[in-house]
Amino acid sequence: ELYQAVLDRSFAEVREAVRAGRARALASGQAPEAILAGAVSDYFDFLAARPNFIRLIEREALSGGPDHDVLGHLSAGQEALAAISAELGLDDSPSGEAAQLLLSIIALCWFHLIHARTVAPAVGVTLDDADDLERRRRHVVGLVLHGVAGLERPLTSTLTRSSDHD
Numbered sequence: 436e437l438y439q440a441v442l443d444r445s446f447a448e449v450r451e452a453v454r455a456g457r458a459r460a461l462a463s464g465q466a467p468e469a470i471l472a473g474a475v476s477d478y479f480d481f482l483a484a485r486p487n488f489i490r491l492i493e494r495e496a497l498s499g500g501p502d503h504d505v506l507g508h509l510s511a512g513q514e515a516l517a518a519i520s521a522e523l524g525l526d527d528s529p530s531g532e533a534a535q536l537l538l539s540i541i542a543l544c545w546f547h548l549i550h551a552r553t554v555a556p557a558v559g560v561t562l563d564d565a566d567d568l569e570r571r572r573r574h575v576v577g578l579v580l581h582g583v584a585g586l587e588r589p590l591t592s593t594l595t596r597s598s599d600h601d
Contacts (some may be wrong), residue, residue: 442491442495445485445491446481446511449488449511450510450514452477453511453514454514456477456518457514459473460473466556467522467523467524468583471523471579471583472527472576472579472581474518474519474522474540475540475544475575475579478544479576482545483568486548489545493549512537514538515536516533516537519533519536519537520533523536523583525586536583537581543575543578543579
């Protein structure tokens with residue numbers, strides 16, 4: 436029960452952060468790109484300040500997912516999805532562009548925190564101090580903004596599906 440209470444409190448913090456960020460964004464009158472950059476930066480900071488939240492979620496994932504009511508988790512994700520969809524005008528259908536973008540933002544803001552001592556140093560990234568985290572934050576925000584810009588153009592590929600060769 437204590438574990439569930441800690442999870443519930445953690446997801447309440449996520450929901451409150453999403454709501455506060457959305458209200459701030461709506462009141463700012465800024466362009467969607469500036470709002471998105473601020474939201475990604477805020478989420479990055481939110482996670483960096485809550486290493487225990489990340490550990491709890493990783494524990495849930497490693498144990499095969501929650502066996503209990505995940506309403507808090509789902510509602511936090513749905514609120515974030517609704518905010519991204521509304522602010523950026525992206526497709527909010529299941530597995531649509533808004534959901535794909537949100538999952539990418541979560542992964543980009545999360546992975547370096549979980550693997551600061553494993554994968555990151557193996558690929559030559561140090562995350563030892565505030566300057567390192569700021570460099571990572573700028574990189575993540577830039578990737579997200581450039582990726583969203585790419586969604587506005589038709590995707591083309593020079594690759595041919597293997598089934599086309601059969």
